[in-house]
C-alpha cells in the first residue's frame with residue numbers, strides 16, 4: 278500500500294517576503310473560525326478519497342500556521358482524527374514563524390497533538406533578515422526556539438537559508454554555527470533561489486556567485502557532518518535518523534491529500550493511475566467554494582512519462598537515491614524503460630549504481646537539475 282499523508286494549508290502571513298512563491302496572503306487579520314470550519318467540511322470530502330487507508334503524517338504549512346490559535350489547531354486535529362484512520366505513530370508538524378511565536382500558543386499546539394515544530398529562522402543575522410524582507414529579527418528567532426523547548430517539543434526543525442543577498446561565506450558559516458548551538462534534531466538548510474513572479478525575480482538583489490555558493494555549501498556540509506548531522510536530502514539534515522517522514526513521503530512519490538487554499542494533492546487509485554489535485558488558491562474564494570460545492574478545482578491524470586519524471590525528480594533529491602523496487606511500485610513501469618537515459622547519465626558521470634538502484638554521484642549532486650532533466654517525459 279502506498280503511504281498516505283495529509284497536507285493542510287493555512288495561507289495568511291503578516292507580510293509577504295519578496296522571495297516567496299508560496300500561496301501566502303498578507304493580511305493583518307483573518308476569519309480563523311470560518312476557515313477552520315471550511316477545513317473540517319473539506320476533510321469530509323477528502324476522507325472519501327482516503328477510503329480505508331491510514332494517514333501517516335499531517336503537515337500544517339503556509340503561509341504562517343503559527344498565526345492560528347491552539348484552539349483552532351485542536352479543532353482541526355480532532356476533525357482529522359474523526360474523519361480519517363490515523364496511524365498510531367502519526368507525525369504532526371506545524372510551521373511557525375519567529376515573528377508570531379507565542380509561549381502559550383506553542384504549549385497549546387503541543388497539547389493539541391502537534392509533535393514537531395518547524396521554525397522559519399532563515400538567518401540569525403539582522404542585516405541578512407532585513408535584506409530578504411523578513412518580519413522578524415535574530416532575537417525573535419532565539420526566543421521562538423526557547424519557547425519551542427519550554428513547550429516540550431523535543432522534535433523541532435530550523436529552516437535556514439544561505440546564498441542571501443551580499444552574504445559572505447563567513448556569515449553563512451556563522452548562521453549555521455548559531456543554529457547548531459540550539460541542537461535541533463533537524464535542519465532544513467537551503468539556498469535562496471529567485472522564483473519566477475516574485476519581487477526578487479523582477480528586481481534581483483546582489484546574490485553570491487556560483488563559486489561562493491559552492492564554497493558555502495561545502496563549508497556548511499562539513500560543519501553539519503562534524504556536528505553529527507546526516508544529510509538525507511539536498512536540503513535536509515538530521516540527527517539520529519529523525520527525518521521528516523512527511524517530506525520523505527513526497528520525495529518517495531507517496532500519496533498525499535491537500536486541503537486548504539491552493540493546496541496540492543497526489544493520489545494513486547486502485548488500478549495504479551496517478552492524479553494530481555489542486556484546490557482554489559484565494560482564501561476567500563476557497564472558503565466560498567468549500568461552503569458550497571467543494572474547493573477542488575483541478576484533477577490531472579499523470580501518464581507514464583510524467584510519473585517517471587516526477588518520481589525521479591523527488592527520489593534523486595534523496596541521498597539514498599532511487600531503489601528500483603520503489604521505482605517500479607510507484608510508477609508502474611519496469612526499470613528497463615530508463616536504459617537510454619541511464620546511458621547518458623553514466624556518460625556524464627552523474628550517477629552511482631548498484632544492483633538495487635542508483636543515486637546521484639558527487640558530480641550529479643552538484644548538477645542535480647541537469648541530472649533530473651534527463652528524465653523529462655520526452656527524453657525517456
Ligand code: SF4
Pocket residue numbers: 289290292293294297298299301339340341374397
Ligand atoms: S513568511 Fe513564509 S510563507 Fe509567508 S511570505 Fe514569508 S516566506 Fe512566504
